Amino acid sequence: MAKQILFNVFEMSSAMHNSHGLWKHPANERTRRYKDLDYWTELALLLERGRFDALFLADVIGVYDVYQKSKDASIRDAVQVPLNDPAFAIPAMASVTEHLSFALTVSTTYEHPYAHARRMSTLDHLTKGRFAWNVVTSYLPSAARNFGLNEMIKHDDRYELADEFLDVSYKLWEASWEEGAVVNDRENKVFADPAKVHEINHEGRFFRVPGPHLSEPSPQRTPVIYQAGSSPKGKEFAAKHAECLFVGGPTPEHTKQSIQEVKRLAESYGRNPDDIKAFTFLNVVVAETTEEAEAKFEEYKRLWSGEAAKAQYGGSSGYDLSEYTDLDAVFEYKHTEHGQSRAASLTKDNPKKLTVREVLESFDTLKRRFAIVGNPQQVADGIQAYFEATGVDGFNLTHMITPGSLVDFVDLVVPELQKRGIYKTEYAPGTYREKLFGQGKRHLQKGHPGAKYRHAEKSTV
Numbered sequence: 086m087a088k089q090i091l092f093n094v095f096e097m098s099s100a101m102h103n104s105h106g107l108w109k110h111p112a113n114e115r116t117r118r119y120k121d122l123d124y125w126t127e128l129a130l131l132l133e134r135g136r137f138d139a140l141f142l143a144d145v146i147g148v149y150d151v152y153q154k155s156k157d158a159s160i161r162d163a164v165q166v167p168l169n170d171p172a173f174a175i176p177a178m179a180s181v182t183e184h185l186s187f188a189l190t191v192s193t194t195y196e197h198p199y200a201h202a203r204r205m206s207t208l209d210h211l212t213k214g215r216f217a218w219n220v221v222t223s224y225l226p227s228a229a230r231n232f233g234l235n236e237m238i239k240h241d242d243r244y245e246l247a248d249e250f251l252d253v254s255y256k257l258w259e260a261s262w263e264e265g266a267v268v269n270d271r272e273n274k275v276f277a278d279p280a281k282v283h284e285i286n287h288e289g290r291f292f293r294v295p296g297p298h299l300s301e302p303s304p305q306r307t308p309v310i311y312q313a314g315s316s317p318k319g320k321e322f323a324a325k326h327a328e329c330l331f332v333g334g335p336t337p338e339h340t341k342q343s344i345q346e347v348k349r350l351a352e353s354y355g356r357n358p359d360d361i362k363a364f365t366f367l368n369v370v371v372a373e374t375t376e377e378a379e380a381k382f383e384e385y386k387r388l389w390s391g392e393a394a395k396a397q398y399g400g401s402s403g404y405d406l407s408e409y410t411d412l413d414a415v416f417e418y419k420h421t422e423h424g425q426s427r428a429a430s431l432t433k434d435n436p437k438k439l440t441v442r443e444v445l446e447s448f449d450t451l452k453r454r455f456a457i458v459g460n461p462q463q464v465a466d467g468i469q470a471y472f473e474a475t476g477v478d479g480f481n482l483t484h485m486i487t488p489g490s491l492v493d494f495v496d497l498v499v500p501e502l503q504k505r506g507i508y509k510t511e512y513a514p515g516t517y518r519e520k521l522f523g524q525g526k527r528h529l530q531k532g533h534p535g536a537k538y539r540h541a542e543k544s545t546v
């Protein structure tokens with residue numbers, strides 16, 4: 086059987102995600118409905134009809150206010166603000182679906198691992214093990230200020246903190262409650278056996294957590310771990326912790342190299358590189374005919390907002406594009422404490438040096454390279470070519486408008502991919518980890534740093 090492509094939908098609990106300016110499109114329901122539970126449950130049903138693996142929920146903690154040193158461009162154009170907490174809709178979506186999984190973004194910089202671990206266990210319980218955590222370290226200075234810091238914790242230090250945060254989390258999820266601790270024995274009046282519920286006694290550089298964990302073990306114990314940073318420090322972190330890797334890059338070749346690098350590093354940590362699935366972005370504009378798809382793309386192009394795109398880039402990279410006035414100068418890499426792979430993608434990772442003019446123009450218009458545009462066969466050809474060129478396992482499908490872009494994908498592209506034998510027609514049973522890695526693999530794989538804390542694992546070493 087041909088390798089099957091995994092598909093997530095990339096979403097955010099906000100009036101707009103990454104389709105800058107398209108909140109203005111009259112058919113973009115999210116603009117007004119993202120606050121309604123019905124929007125999310127209808128979306129979940131649509132995605133399950135399309136056999137999507139997961140809904141991936143991005144999140145940031147803060148307003149984008151680096152561009153023009155102001156929040157105005159972001160607020161005016163709904164650049165990931167207003168933004169609700171994405172977690173609350175998950176149980177409602179889980180209740181109307183059977184197989185769709187949910188990947189939730191939570192920052193290790195602005196949470197505490199003890200409370201966070203309980204929230205993740207709760208969501209794993211309520212979804213019956215269809216749950217993943219996208220670990221991010223955050224890049225917005227406004228978040229730091231709102232958490233009482235004068236400036237952001239430095240980029241590499243955020244990863245150090247995240248590493249210990251995960252260590253505490255694994256101890257709570259894997260080591261605190263033994264299998265069989267909950268006996269629910271009415272006759273002997275024992276709900277849970279205290280001898281099988283352990284303190285974790287974590288004492289580290291950033292956290293002191295004695296435990297025990299508040300929740301009983303959830304179906305997967307540790308949720309499936311996603312991570313999306315790809316700076317050198319980010320890759321190291323991914324190689325150690327990630328089971329799903331979200332990679333972007335200026336070219337398919339660059340994306341391929343990043344995946345291979347993380348897999349090689351994972352091996353050096355004693356992990357099996359096949360225990361990591363890699364995903365990249367995908368955006369599609371599809372219609373029954375090429376002409377209709379092109380017409381839609383032109384319509385989206387007219388509504389595009391360059392100001393919004395620059396505001397988002399400012400926060401995620403730390404580069405304020407309003408300061409770049411010499412249009413013929415080369416757009417050079419400079420170190421920032423924001424997201425470093427984002428900064429590198431237009432500078433040192435780009436195959437050719439760009440001028441300031443070229444960079445500004447790339448934000449000002451919706452470029453063809455951001456989307457595969459065409460009829461269902463053309464789009465499927467594009468997806469297949471990209472899949473083969475990058476060596477990814479799947480895609481996080483973003484959208485121009487919702488639910489319209491996703492309805493088009495489900496109705497037009499999914500049947501074409503299924504006909505080609507590269508997309509499932511039925512879901513596999515089990516938890517999210519089992520659906521990704523195979524039946525019986527509902528817990529962290531051997532070699533993963535969290536697996537060593539499991540009692541069953543400890544007794545066999």
Ligand SMILES: Cc1cc2nc3c(=O)[nH]c(=O)nc-3n(C[C@H](O)[C@H](O)[C@H](O)COP(=O)(O)O)c2cc1C
Nearest residue numbers: 143144190221222223313314315316319424425426
């Ligand atoms: C595809 C993708 C999705 C991301 N989603 C989020 C997100 O939802 N929230 C967030 O704070 N950061 C997000 N990030 C940022 C990364 O998690 C990371 O913080 C950022 O890339 C900086 O890390 P780096 O310097 O190692 O690249 C995303 C990055 C990528 C590439």
